[in-house]
Amino acid sequence: MRRSLHVVSNHVPRRLKMSSDHKSNSASNDDQVKMKSLHTSGGGSGQQDKTTTSNQTSFSGLTRSSTEDSASMITYTEATQKSSFVAVLMEKESTSDIFWQTLIPFMVGGLGSVACGLIVNRAQKTDLVCEVPHLIAICVPLQGMKGNLDMTFTSRLGTMAHRGRLRDSGYARRILRSIALLEAQGIFISLFSVLITFALEGLLQSRKKQPPVGDFLFLGSNSLFAMCIASAISSVAMVVLVVYSYRKAINPDNIGTPIAASCGDLLTIMAMLVIGVFYYPIAMVSNWISCSVMAAFLATTPFFLFIAHKDDEAWIAARQQGPTFLLAAILSSAAGLVQAYGAMSFPELTVYQPLVAATSGNRASVQSARISSYLNTYKGPNRLKMRLNPWIYYTSADHESRAAFLILMTSVPYQLAFVLLSHAVAYVALAPLRLNILFLLGYLITVFIQSFILLYLAEVVVYSLFHFGIDPDLHAIPLLTSIGDLLGTALLFVLFLLTSISPEVVVVSEPPSGLLANANKTCSYE
Template sequence: MVVTQLNLELRFQGRKLRGFRCELRRAPRGVLPEALSTTASQVALPVLLSGLGVMTAGLLMNTVQHWPVFVEVKDLLTLVPPLVGLKGNLEMTLASRLSTAANTGQIDDPQEKRRVISSNLALVQVQATVVGLLAATAALLLGAVSREELDVAKVALLCASSALTAFLAAFALGLLMVCIVMGARKLGVNPDNIATPIAASLGDLITLSILALVSSFLYQHRDAWYLAPLACAGLVALTPLWVAVAQQNPPVVNILKFGWLPIVLAMVISSVGGLILSMTAQKQQFQGMAIFTPVMCGVGGNLVAIQTSRVSTFLHIWSTPGVLPLQMKRFCPNPCSTFCTSDTNATSARVLLSLAVPGHLVFFYIIRLAEGPALTLSATFVALYLLAGLLQVAVLLFLAEVTVRLAWRQALDPDNHCIPYLTGLGDLLGTGLLALCFFLDWLLRSREEAAPGPP
């Protein structure tokens, strides 16, 4: 924040009065209200790249779901949405925090920059280790209904695969986020517009690739029973080191103490979406579910993360925690104010909503070309799919406005508390709507086939 200080010298009855000072605040570079064309130009390419990333992840998942480890350990499919969703719980949250710090000038000082970056990266490693183990536990509990017996070796493989995947993906994506935010700051580009979608562009693909490779490695070496428990023990043993590094930064310490609820609840919500995926992916009437799930969930999560990051930065600059600015005084906005006003946040919401259908059409077309005749989908499904994608993004953007205002009114940082909830809801909503699209399409085709032909 750039502050200009004016020292005023006043005289009263011939005596000089000192101590009067006023501050003129000027918005930092990159946070002035953007034109619609500027927002669209900065957002469109990262969103397209992120969509290509999640589309590639979908094609990859359609392949790895037939690998022996995924066939033998069925709970691995349940793990996919919560682990892939970690990009929303951890990396997108990290990107949003760093974007806010960059836009508000908190990391302009080199020494402060090192402290903020190292503490945030250490925090992400702690969160990834804990949430990775919790995701495996949730997958086991959700799959317990259909499991006849509990195989200890499979439980260890599941836990180790989940924890290692979360740890390695968080480390790689965390470093990437730091480079992107620092580079955007130097180039004069708003990091809020590009950091979170780029995190998503590689997040799904990297996470799913690591999960497939790690689980396959442990499955191939399942005779070495000590590997999986040793991996889990090693990650847990490293946790005190990451905690010590994270404690360099007081705001990060606060997140370390009180920031677990959004991440854990988001993981649980995503796990329910994972259960839906696990129950439907290999059924004939849901052919293509594994391909389109990362795309549907990823596009919605990316767009809502951008909006949440932008609104959070807006509040950090123009207000103080606990006090909403004049144009956001209403505690619960109506959908019209979210999308139809001339406000900066409504403008960006319209831009993001307008990208949903064209983006899905592009990704749908590329997937159709990549799969060829192996993927047969009707025009009815395409219409249902586009409608579901538009509905998902509209609901998430509205909820972003509501949750950010709620968090700010409670003096909570939206960067840490809102994105995990919204991306988790995006996973659940996207998976549920996609399954509904496949079911309705199958139901309509069944009725057409059962209908008697013309005499």
């Protein structure tokens, strides 16, 4: 009986072919009932099936067996036949569909990056930042890791949509458990980011200039406030966006990831600054106030984890994502060190770094989410060796290559628009910038090289993780975005070094325009 079950399950199609007529619905349902009856009537092999399934857990994640593939394919067939979500089948997506679906999200993501830079620029001379200069330093790793959490969460929601699970009766409970996991991860990441920032500060400074303990406690408690509020708002917004896209037959992988990244960055920075303005005078009364706030947030972590552990997928994500986020934090910290070192010689490097890092990372994340959803949904054949060739990757006619080529070719026009917008806003409200055409050309070439490498790495990383039985939805996006931060910042620094040979090519700031009331203010850290 077990042998006959495998014979039948091996003939289940790997890619679900959906036709306009639904004549075969009753027949397919009857076939699935028969296959289930075969599975349940296996007699003495039932215990062996349980043993086979239970022995598929490794340190890196859940591996897959042929029995699990067959069962998951049956489940997906049932869910998809109940669903009206036909247009998200990636094999049938045209290049124009991908372009129009990603146009607004990429624009929103880019505008979010521009807004983040402008907000931080204006906040540098505020009283709060002058009193606690480390607040700007903590924003960089905090918003990066918050964006990783949001994009990973959105990628998991997209996979649920492709599998038809958003039509199940218990999908709301599953989403709430994922949100609880997001809150718990946000608490740990906030404290970890503060610890990393102060550890690096302590290593770089002398013993006489160690950062005060009060600032550390204030930043830790303020980060917890900001992260929890931002996580709650962004998670609800992403759930609404993905469910709406699902019901409107739009691929959520095309729109959710870049919007999640920009929303996470903006919400984190705004929450850090707004909450800090009101909370700082209270926190300075006594260090015990900050300690009490941190202890209260840490006390809620077991509650969030208790809710999350009821969902197997959420609990697996909690166990597996820790090392990935740790590695991503190290890479992002390295990017911050490169930026800090480069800004000493080229102050204008900070103007372009958010655009280079965020927009290219968003594009690679979209491609990663698309490939991950396809692999997790259709369980396609192992094509890792074939996809290692970048020429095949960018020139073949399948849906992955068409999407990658489109995203690569549109990266330069998007970046050009964002750079011009940044200069226009800087000319009106901030310190005007002088931009040479040769530097702009070199910048666009740098962006193209970074996008080319990141999109190729998205294919390699996702297929490699899937090949070794690791869920790409949990690990690919944090790795790609952190690599994008380090790669983009390094390439931008090299560009400034090359253009420094000719001084008239380098971007130079004009004197402050005087439009800002605090433009000439001097802080203690300057």
